[in-house]
Amino acid sequence: MLLAIVAVGGAVGFRTLLEGLGQFYYLPMVPAVVVTALLARRLATALAVALSIAVNLMLVPRESVSDALTNAVLFAGVTWLLAEICWGLRALDSRTRDLTRQLAAKDAMLNTALASVPVVTLASNGDIRRLNPAAANLFALTEKAARGRPFAELAPGFDIKTIVGSEAPGGPLDAKDGHWTGLRPDGVTFPLSIQYGIVPGSSDDEQIALCLTDLSRWHAADAQARELHAQLNKVWRLNSLGEMAATLAHELNQPLSAAATYLHASQVDMEKAGPLGDSALRTVELAKGQLLRAGKIIRRMRELLSPEARRLDSERASSMVEDLGPILTMIGSSKGVAIRMEVEAENDRVRAERIQFQQAMVNLVRNAVEAVGEQTAPEVVIVGRPASETHYRISVEDNGPGIADDQIDRIFQPMTTTKSGGMGLGLSVTRTIVESHGGRLQVSRSALGGAAFSFTLNREPGVENA
Ligand code: ADP
Secondary structure, three states: OHHHHHHHHHHHHHHHHHHHHOOOOOHHHHHHHHHHHHHOOHHHHHHHHHHHHHHHHHHOOOOOHHHHHHHHHHHHHHHHHHHHHHHHHHHHHHHHHHHHHHHHHHHHHHHHHHHOOOEEEEOOOOEEEEEOHHHHHHOOOOHHHHOOOEHHHOOOOOOHHHHHOOOOOEEEOOOOOOOEEEEOOOOOEEEEEEEEEEOOOOOOOOOEEEEEEEOHHHHHHHHHHHHHHHHHHHHHHHHHHHHHHHHHHHHHHHHHHHHHHHHHHHHHHHHHOHHHHHHHHHHHHHHHHHHHHHHHHHHHHHHHHOHHHOOOEEEEHHHHHHHOHHHHHHHHHOOOOOEEEEEOOOOOEEEEOHHHHHHHHHHHHHHHHHHOOOOOOOOEEEEEEEOOOOEEEEEEEEOOOOOOHHHHHHHOOOOOOOOOOOOOOHHHHHHHHHHHOOOOOEEEEOOOOOEEEEEEEEEOOOOOOO
């Protein structure tokens, strides 16, 4: 409002200055309305128009009322039109500013997002046009050194024709060996995946954008998972052998001692036969010796393969389970089962032999996955949490059929299986491992509806937190 009054006041002053040159009627008032429209809103502009008309009526004598009215209406119409144009321009200006701001924000966001993604742009002949800092870092090159070089020098085997000739506007670029190989100037190579995009409407000079991913870490993780898998397989074989040796020792012990007792009885009879039986006595003595030796061999083999003698270290339960992630995923996905892990990392330091513990977990999870095969919504979950000041409890639960009460004792016996291809060693091996850790393997009904196998590990004394 004040602005309208000041603008009209200014215009009146201006008009007074021009008075010596002639009569200007409404003309000097036009800038007052335009300035008000540019700087203020409709109400102030309307006030400026009204004030201008009032001042004009007062200062300029008119021939008639109709003349005064016509001029006033014309002035109001023209200035209002000008004001509308001003507001239109103002709206356009503010929209342009808005768009510029949004564009700058998007640009900043894109730059931030791309800062960590190596991106290379190529000309249609495959020569490098630009590298972002992440790509330069990846290839240990400066942008200047790379510009103009064929990208095939950095990724041997890369052929621009496969992209230029492809129908698709972008996507992953398949490599012969499953992945591309990046080559640094010092000859170091690394596995690489390439995603390409053909920039729409771009010049011939910068037509293709490549998004690169360094696969080194994935490959290392994959190699680590394979290594763990190989170790677990080895341990499984050893444990199974140990378990079989234990079973054999147990089963053979009785016939071996019976045979030894019979031989002993024969010896007593032979002694009665006097010198005639001497030779047979010696042979029977030798046979007895061999029988005892057979028993010792089996016991020794059992001792050698038993995990009981192994050393327990300080380990984190959550980390031992997490490391199994890729292997458990593999076991689960073979049957379409997603394995949930709910292992608390708080106060999870325990005494354990890492590989043996992991072997026990793999056995329990594999059984659980096999048990839920028939379920429409199969569920397998690994739960881990401190059970007391001294123990940490781990359980593997499923929503399979569970275990009938009268089967509970049987399933832990070696060579007991209900599966066509089963060996019946998993649970007995697991039980031996758990016992070698000072725990007890128990089975109960899970809240999920199936079986819950659980055991405790001894918590590391005096270590409260991770
Ligand atoms: P295997 O898996 O070779 O049969 P195990 O000793 O691991 O040997 O298991 C013995 C038996 O215990 C299995 O054949 C199965 O009948 C039963 N069992 C084990 N785990 C489960 C489970 N989670 N749910 C139902 N039954 C199970």
